[in-house]
Amino acid sequence: MKFKKQLFGFMDMLRFKKLVPNRRKALANGPATPLPQTYRTNQLAARLHPGYMQVELAAIRPLTATMGEFTFKRLDSDAFPFFRSGQYVSLQAKIGESLVSRPYSIVSTPRDALENKLVLGIENAGFFSSYLNTQAKVGDRFVMSEPSGEFHYEDLRDKQRIACIAGGSGITPFLSMAGSMLDGTEAYEMTLFYGARDLAHIPYKAELDAMAAKGLKVVYVLSDQEAPGYEHGFITAALLETHIDIKDVTFFLCGPQAMYAFLLKELAPYGLPVKAIHKDATCCPDLPMDAPRTFTLTVHMRDQVYTVPALENETLLTAMERAGLNAPNKCRAGGCGFCHSKWLAGPFHIAQDRDGRREADKKFGFIHPCVTYPQGDMEIDVPLAY
Numbered sequence: 001m002k003f004k005k006q007l008f009g010f011m012d013m014l015r016f017k018k019l020v021p022n023r024r025k026a027l028a029n030g031p032a033t034p035l036p037q038t039y040r041t042n043q044l045a046a047r048l049h050p051g052y053m054q055v056e057l058a059a060i061r062p063l064t065a066t067m068g069e070f071t072f073k074r075l076d077s078d079a080f081p082f083f084r085s086g087q088y089v090s091l092q093a094k095i096g097e098s099l100v101s102r103p104y105s106i107v108s109t110p111r112d113a114l115e116n117k118l119v120l121g122i123e124n125a126g127f128f129s130s131y132l133n134t135q136a137k138v139g140d141r142f143v144m145s146e147p148s149g150e151f152h153y154e155d156l157r158d159k160q161r162i163a164c165i166a167g168g169s170g171i172t173p174f175l176s177m178a179g180s181m182l183d184g185t186e187a188y189e190m191t192l193f194y195g196a197r198d199l200a201h202i203p204y205k206a207e208l209d210a211m212a213a214k215g216l217k218v219v220y221v222l223s224d225q226e227a228p229g230y231e232h233g234f235i236t237a238a239l240l241e242t243h244i245d246i247k248d249v250t251f252f253l254c255g256p257q258a259m260y261a262f263l264l265k266e267l268a269p270y271g272l273p274v275k276a277i278h279k280d281a282t283c284c285p286d287l288p289m290d291a292p293r294t295f296t297l298t299v300h301m302r303d304q305v306y307t308v309p310a311l312e313n314e315t316l317l318t319a320m321e322r323a324g325l326n327a328p329n330k331c332r333a334g335g336c337g338f339c340h341s342k343w344l345a346g347p348f349h350i351a352q353d354r355d356g357r358r359e360a361d362k363k364f365g366f367i368h369p370c371v372t373y374p375q376g377d378m379e380i381d382v383p384l385a386y
């Protein structure tokens, strides 16, 4: 191989030779003050993404017989990080020997967060939510994750007109989305369809009426009661068509699984693209079983090994939490990947339509314990939450 000698190449060598002495000279002439421990960019990143926050319950307000509103403030008095309306936080507490957590959609707006105020509306259903509704007191402390989730408006993807359909306590993310539209944070035009059993089961009715007076379009649909000014029955495509142009909106759905199945069937004839319908994820529940078998779950966490009982009708995450293990989680629906853990041994099955793993995760044996049910004794390696 031949190399062409060049004058410039020779000069490069000279420069290279002087590199170290020049650097030493620059260091010797530099200021004696030590470099900062942190940089503004890092400080800003830490404020926007605090990971987990210590919070205190600042107020409780009953909404209906089965639902309460909970207002939190940060213990360090800092503002809550900015979020997109529609996102959720995961709330965690130690109850007895169990370390339990649940994701809840945020009711308040990103602007409220700047005032160190974050509001959740929680239905009295399930272990942790029932605990909050019946036993939590003002002043109680919890751990809260930073806001997360893909259930929010995205102007590059979504139409300018959006139709939000809520069932029961599924109204919560839409209160934040409506608030953001009315305070100018978001520029979409929102129509809200709210399905409830009867007038006694409409949480946030006064707030929604106040928002309607400011320009939010609200259509109440009561399934079990007829009342003037309210639609009666279910939220069908025919009903939607009387209020919106179905092909000219992006849908956001939040409610029970049965509502999703019903609406997807109603909307199927319109041939809407997948991106036109967003569904808020719901937690993976315990499976109804008369006599579930109990298996042994061996959990490796850092340098510790734990052995915990795992029922076949509950997720691996629930089994770990019941044993007080601090396993990472956020959505509890297979979507966020935050609980991503290494499968080591044992049979399992993943809840239908909940396998949000990437192909590489499947190939290299990773699972999401929040949607994985044991089918025998199992062994997994789980990162520590914090």
Ligand code: FES
Residues within 6 Å of the ligand: 328, 329, 330, 331, 332, 333, 334, 335, 336, 337, 338, 339, 340, 356, 368, 369, 370, 371
């Ligand atoms: S907690 Fe989100 S995927 Fe498991």
